[in-house]
Amino acid sequence: MEQLAIITGANTGIGFALAQRLLEESAESKICLNICLSCRNYDKAVRAKSLLLSKYNCSANQIFIETVDTSSIQSVLKFTKAIKEKFFKIDYFYLNAGIMPVSKVDFSLFFTFNLFYVIKILTTGCDILKQLDEDTQDGMKSVFQTNVFGHIIMIFELLEILCKSQSKVIFTGSSAAREDSFSIDDIEHRFGADPYGSSKFLLDVLVIELNRLFNSKGVYFYTCxxxxxxxxxxxxxxxxxxxNLILVPIIRLVRMFSSFYTLDPLNGAEALLYLSMIRKCDQRERPSVFGG
Ligand SMILES: NC(=O)c1ccc[n+]([C@@H]2O[C@H](COP(=O)([O-])OP(=O)(O)OC[C@H]3O[C@@H](n4cnc5c(N)ncnc54)[C@H](OP(=O)(O)O)[C@@H]3O)[C@@H](O)[C@H]2O)c1
Structure with a gap:
């Protein structure tokens, strides 16, 4: 039986690694998995597709490309229209595209000589990252629209097909999600200094609500x-x-004591891959927010 996985932000990083892991896994399990690389840049998507074809024993018509810019409502609507026209079933919907525009890093905080604090800032980016969030053409804050809003429109536009397919919808969340960065009166984070932490916290909350609304229709939402x-x-x-000279060697040492520092995108894709494989009924016994 054929299955379909759609991945946003699939041309590089964790999204691209996930496409690789899914192809490996499906070949081992003898599942015919089609993958739709949903990227904002067509040329980058074509390059990613060629790399996948050169590395894995899959056919060109197993890998589709559909462009989408999650920071544009018009682009998202064009994307969902194309998906509805091309596919009648979506098994795994990976909402992975994301940005964290940073204008400045406050290196001085690394020299506090407090190992636990250094580990905390390496884990969450808190305090050291000065973020820069611009307005999109739709007049929204760019981090909010890219990481959250664009993906939420996709879900609602594709809801019928997601319900029909009993899909798993999996967000790439972040441990940098911070409740104290989020305000219900400022969901776009116009007035704060941590749009990334706010956007990822909002995803965590939305996943809980989406599960409440749509589990009964067979669609399950996760963030990890x-x-x-x-x-x-x-x-x-x-x-x-x-x-490469300073932080990664330190992180490699710390990694002996913590599984958080996955470093390699292929390792980073592990938890996302796991979520696509667990049985739906397991989800009810587990929290919908998984750690990497
Ligand atoms: N790296 C980490 O340590 C880490 C930790 C926690 C969570 N995450 C999350 O993991 C996800 C993937 O990040 P990554 O680390 O793999 O970073 P990455 O290498 O920068 O990949 C991000 C992907 O998202 C795409 N993208 C960005 N803005 C987009 C837009 N407006 N429309 C469509 N696609 C867009 C990028 O496309 P382009 O190539 O065209 O820019 C790229 O394909 C993100 O959601 C990120 O927040 C990452």
Whole structure:
């Protein structure tokens, strides 16, 4: 039987690693899995598709490309229209695309000589990251629209097909989700300094509500943190040399005591992959927020 996984932000980082892991896993389980790479940049998506075809024993018509910019309502509506026209079933819907625009990193906090505090800031990015959130063409805050709103429109536009397919909808959340960064009076985070933490916290909350609304219709929602992964997002925070010469060696040591520091995107995709495989009934016994 054929299955379909749609992944937003699939051209690089965790989304691309997830596509690889899904192809490996489905080949082992002898499932014919089709993957729809949903990316904002068509050329990058084509490159990702070629890499997958060169590395895995899958056919070109197993991997689809559908462009979408989650920070544009018009683009999301065009995307969902195309998905409805092309597919009648979605088994796994990975809502992974995300941004964390950072304008400045306060390195001085690394020299507090408090190991636990350094671990905390490496885990959550709290205090050290000065974030820069701009307005989108739709007039929304960019982090909110990219990470949350665009994906929520997708869910509601595709709800009929998600219900019909008894889909699993899996957000890439983050341990940087911070309740104290979120305000119900400012859901876009116009007035705060941690739009990323606010957006990921909002996803955690929305997943609980979406489960309450739609579990009875057979759709299950999850969010999970992939751990700290070296990807575009992390490399945008600090120069390569700071990561590769200083932080990654430290993180490799800390990693002996914590599974949070997944580092490699393929490791980061592990928890997301796990969620697509657990049986639906297991979910009722587990919290819908998984740690990486
Ligand atoms: N890396 C970590 O340590 C970490 C930890 C916790 C959670 N996460 C979450 O994991 C997810 C994937 O991040 P990553 O680490 O793999 O980072 P990444 O390498 O930067 O990948 C992000 C992906 O999202 C896409 N994207 C960004 N804005 C988009 C938009 N407006 N419309 C459509 N696609 C868009 C990017 O496309 P382009 O290539 O075109 O930019 C890219 O494909 C994100 O949601 C992030 O918040 C990451």
């Amino acid at each position: 943190c992939p751990g700290l992964v070296m990807s575009q997002v992390t490399y945008n925070l600090m120069p390569y040399w700071v990561w």
